Amino acid sequence: MVRSEASVAVGEEISVHPPKRFLFGPGPSQVHPRVYQAMAQPVVGHLDAYFFEISTGIKQRLCKVFGTQNELTFVISGTGSAGMETAITNFVDADTKAVVLASGYFCDRMSEMAKRQGAEVVRFEKPWGEYFGDAEAAEFIHREKPKVVMYVTAETSTGVFQRGEAICKAAHEVGAVVIADCVTSLGAMPVEVDKTGIDVAYSCTQKGLSCPPGLAPITVSPHAAELLKQRTKQCRSWYFDIGLIADYLMVSHRYHHTASATMFYALYEALSLIEEEGLENRWERHRQAHLHFVKQVEARGLQMLVPEGHRIWNLNTPRIPEGVDDAKVRATLLKEHGIEIAGGFGPLAGKIFRIGLMGPLATTEHVNEFLTYFGDALGKAR
Ligand SMILES: *Cc1c(COP(=O)(O)O)cnc(C)c1O
Numbered sequence: 001m002v003r004s005e006a007s008v009a010v011g012e013e014i015s016v017h018p019p020k021r022f023l024f025g026p027g028p029s030q031v032h033p034r035v036y037q038a039m040a041q042p043v044v045g046h047l048d049a050y051f052f053e054i055s056t057g058i059k060q061r062l063c064k065v066f067g068t069q070n071e072l073t074f075v076i077s078g079t080g081s082a083g084m085e086t087a088i089t090n091f092v093d094a095d096t097k098a099v100v101l102a103s104g105y106f107c108d109r110m111s112e113m114a115k116r117q118g119a120e121v122v123r124f125e126k127p128w129g130e131y132f133g134d135a136e137a138a139e140f141i142h143r144e145k146p147k148v149v150m151y152v153t154a155e156t157s158t159g160v161f162q163r164g165e166a167i168c169k170a171a172h173e174v175g176a177v178v179i180a181d182c183v184t185s186l187g188a189m190p191v192e193v194d195k196t197g198i199d200v201a202y203s204c205t206q207k208g209l210s211c212p213p214g215l216a217p218i219t220v221s222p223h224a225a226e227l228l229k230q231r232t233k234q235c236r237s238w239y240f241d242i243g244l245i246a247d248y249l250m251v252s253h254r255y256h257h258t259a260s261a262t263m264f265y266a267l268y269e270a271l272s273l274i275e276e277e278g279l280e281n282r283w284e285r286h287r288q289a290h291l292h293f294v295k296q297v298e299a300r301g302l303q304m305l306v307p308e309g310h311r312i313w314n315l316n317t318p319r320i321p322e323g324v325d326d327a328k329v330r331a332t333l334l335k336e337h338g339i340e341i342a343g344g345f346g347p348l349a350g351k352i353f354r355i356g357l358m359g360p361l362a363t364t365e366h367v368n369e370f371l372t373y374f375g376d377a378l379g380k381a382r
Pocket of ligand 1: 027079080081082084106152154155156157181183184204213
């Protein structure tokens with residue numbers, strides 16, 4: 001074969017030249033060079049034995065990162081929202097009563113998806129940026145007696161980390177399954193699916209896992225898997241039908257869709273990096289970077305939106321100081337230093353910055369470097 005897997009010929013150059021960016025936003029997060037290298041490897045077919053070797057390796061590594069023994073652990077071809085859609089379309093039907101603990105943008109997206117399934121959605125609503133206490137969450141669930149309970153572990157629109165033990169316990173007491181959004185938390189903070197009692201947890205590649213966007217890891221408890229088996233009606237979505245996808249990836253290896261070998265390589269490499277570092281060490285690195293960040297911004301007079309003990313480690317939301325134009329701050333950082341951060345949106349527009357410290361950027365050194373430029377940009381934006 002002629003140049004079938006050839007390297008780029010001498011004198012030949014690729015035509016894509018993205019600007020250099022430091023991704024300190026809420027996602028996508030900074031990608032490790034080894035992940036990029038993995039992505040440059042030749043594509044194999046979606047039914048190739050090597051592809052399934054990689055997907056099996058991904059499953060084993062994902063179970064550790066999710067903190068689960070669930071057999072039904074795999075990845076959806078799509079972004080985090082595809083994980084959300086998969087969880088909801090398989091477990092929420094037209095006659096399902098679903099409770100959503102809602103205090104941010106992504107809980108709203110869950111509600112919207114459940115409504116589109118025709119479900120009866122009952123929301124326990126709080127203002128954006130608040131969290132749910134154990135007792136009040138349990139009381140609401142006991143009163144409503146839903147079939148499904150949904151919550152977001154790390155609400156990226158506000159910076160709140162929601163504890164799940166009491167939610168899961170109450171849900172199980174009324175016979176409900178729990179769907180938890182672990183999109184931002186997975187890989188950077190403890191998710192611990194089995195210990196918490198989550199039935200269906202989904203995530204994405206481009207936040208806590210520090211991969212490019214493109215895949216959505218998902219895990220399903222044995223109890224929830226049993227419910228899938230007992231379904232009398234077919235899942236409304238063909239592409240996101242868990243039974244069909246799991247059969248392709250883990251059982252028959254028969255064609256369902258053309259999964260991207262490139263993205264599977266990326267995730268495999270990102271999970272290998274986590275394994276080499278040690279999951280607990282990685283959590284601790286993110287925690288330390290977060291604590292250092294908070295201490296330093298508070299010393300500069302900024303206040304965090306979320307009370308201590310309820311903050312996401314890898315996504316920080318300091319309030320914008322009085323008299324500061326946050327769009328200007330973001331523009332300065334991007335134009336002068338290639339640093340991307342985000343502002344708030346919805347009810348928090350103009351009120352907070354959203355600053356991600358994820359993956360390779362979650363170190364004290366990077367936080368210090370970031371703060372130098374951030375301080376400078378704040379000064380210019382008054
Ligand atoms: C980013 C995000 C999503 C959606 O993921 P996409 O990859 O953008 O589709 C869902 N939930 C949370 C909490 C997120 O932060």
